[in-house]
Amino acid sequence: MDQLRETLKGHQLRTTTCREDVLSTFINKKNALSHGDLEGALGENYDRVTIYRTLKTFLEKGIIHKVLDDEGLRYALCSHNCSEEKHHHDHIHFKCSACGETNCLENLHIPAVQLPEGYHPENFNLLIQGVCPKCN
Amino acid sequence: MDQLRETLKGHQLRTTTCREDVLSTFINKKNALSHGDLEGALGENYDRVTIYRTLKTFLEKGIIHKVLDDEGLRYALCSHNCSEEKHHHDHIHFKCSACGETNCLENLHIPAVQLPEGYHPENFNLLIQGVCPKCN
DNA sequence: AGCTCACTTGCAACAGGGTTGCAGAATATT
DNA sequence: AATATTCTGCAACCCTGTTGCAAGTGAGCT
Numbered sequence: 001m002d003q004l005r006e007t008l009k010g011h012q013l014r015t016t017t018c019r020e021d022v023l024s025t026f027i028n029k030k031n032a033l034s035h036g037d038l039e040g041a042l043g044e045n046y047d048r049v050t051i052y053r054t055l056k057t058f059l060e061k062g063i064i065h066k067v068l069d070d071e072g073l074r075y076a077l078c079s080h081n082c083s084e085e086k087h088h089h090d091h092i093h094f095k096c097s098a099c100g101e102t103n104c105l106e107n108l109h110i111p112a113v114q115l116p117e118g119y120h121p122e123n124f125n126l127l128i129q130g131v132c133p134k135c136n
Numbered sequence: 137m138d139q140l141r142e143t144l145k146g147h148q149l150r151t152t153t154c155r156e157d158v159l160s161t162f163i164n165k166k167n168a169l170s171h172g173d174l175e176g177a178l179g180e181n182y183d184r185v186t187i188y189r190t191l192k193t194f195l196e197k198g199i200i201h202k203v204l205d206d207e208g209l210r211y212a213l214c215s216h217n218c219s220e221e222k223h224h225h226d227h228i229h230f231k232c233s234a235c236g237e238t239n240c241l242e243n244l245h246i247p248a249v250q251l252p253e254g255y256h257p258e259n260f261n262l263l264i265q266g267v268c269p270k271c272n
Numbered sequence: 273a274g275c276t277c278a279c280t281t282g283c284a285a286c287a288g289g290g291t292t293g294c295a296g297a298a299t300a301t302t
Numbered sequence: 303a304a305t306a307t308t309c310t311g312c313a314a315c316c317c318t319g320t321t322g323c324a325a326g327t328g329a330g331c332t
Contacts, residue, residue, distance in 0.1 A: 014298085014299055014300070014307095014309075016298075016299075016309065016310085018309085018310075019309095034289095035289075035290080036289085046310080047311050047312075048289090048290090049290090049291085049292095049310080049311070049312080050309080050310055050311070052289090052290065053291095053309080053310085068204040068205070068206060068261070070202050070204060070209070070261075073289095092249065094251075094255060097258065105251070105252070107252075108249065108250075108251070108252075110249075110262070111247035111249065112247070113228065113244065113246075113262075113264070115230075115241070115244070115264070116241070116243075116244075116269075117269070118268070118272050119266060119267070119268060119269060120266045120267040120272065121264045121265070121266040122233065122266040122267070123266065124264055124265075125204070125262070125263040125264075126246070126249075126260070126261065126262045127204060127260075127261040127262075128249070128251070128255075128259065128260055128261075129257070129258055129259040130255060130256045130257040130258040131255070131256040131258070132254070132255060133252075133253070133254025133255060136254050136256065150278095150279065150280075150329075152279095152280065152281085152327075152328075154280085154281080155280095171318075171319080172317080172318085182281085182282090183281070183282050183283075184318090185281080185282070185283080185319090185320085185321095186280080186281055186282070188318090188319065189280080189320095190280095193280095208317095208318080209318095
């Protein structure tokens with residue numbers, strides 16, 4: 001419990017029950033979550049709008065990051081210490097077409113890509129879709 | 137003009153003015169387009185719903201493919217001969233944070249990734265964000 | 273050209289995602 | 303405990319995307 005407060009404080013955020021609950025939901029379920037998932041889990045306690053704003057705040061402060069998907073955005077915890085100034089992510093996301101879960105493969109890094117002259121990359125996002133070990 | 141009809145016919149689709157216009161829009165603007173882009177370009181001539189259904193049909197028939205994005209889905213022409221049965225894409229998409237355009241880098245392929253035991257990948261999607269040569 | 277059938281379109285209506293403004297409530301600080 | 307600041311809930315709104323149904327259109331046939 002105190003760990004949640006610490007995390008929020010460390011990102012210059014007031015500790016509120018909504019933020020604690022959203023953060024602990026991300027920690028408990030390990031996969032990437034959509035706004036709808038959170039609304040399903042916490043919607044009886046908090047307003048839709050509050051959950052949206054919490055996600056937006058967490059994004060800006062570097063607590064979570066966006067996970068691309070072909071059917072709607074999701075969010076996942078930043079494993080390393082991202083901050084308001086800088087997100088650094090080059091890990092891979094895997095979406096299982098059977099169970100629908102999307103997970104970060106933290107240990108794998110996106111291989112380097114040789115871009116043509118003139119391109120200045122800042123951010124990489126690799127989504128792999130297929131079947132995960134659980135559903136295999 | 138006839139080329140459009142050929143393309144549609146080749147995918148077992150009736151030639152209608154809406155489909156011709158959507159297809160030629162994709163051919164003229166070379167970058168990835170969202171539904172909103174198409175609605176902006178053709179919305180006075182066709183209903184929103186018709187454009188949605190045209191996109192869905194084109195997707196199924198393998199004329200266009202989805203392009204992931206952190207702020208809404210886009211679509212781009214399939215360069216190779218994709219069919220209803222099989223899409224094959226492993227090229228890279230580059231989104232410019234300055235001009236907002238997303239383009240396919242047809243010549244570049246997504247490097248191989250060694251996944252842990254048990255993962256069966258089927259589909260790869262790499263989005264690189266940064267600054268493109270035009271905006272450099 | 274005209275007929276027919278199957279496919280396509282437009283309209284209305286809906287569900288969901290996401291945002292904004294504002295008043296009231298909760299938090300951190302003194 | 304009082305204050306300034308920030309957060310929350312509510313209402314309202316816009317955009318995205320889908321479905322059902324009736325009317326319209328395309329393609330093949332005679």
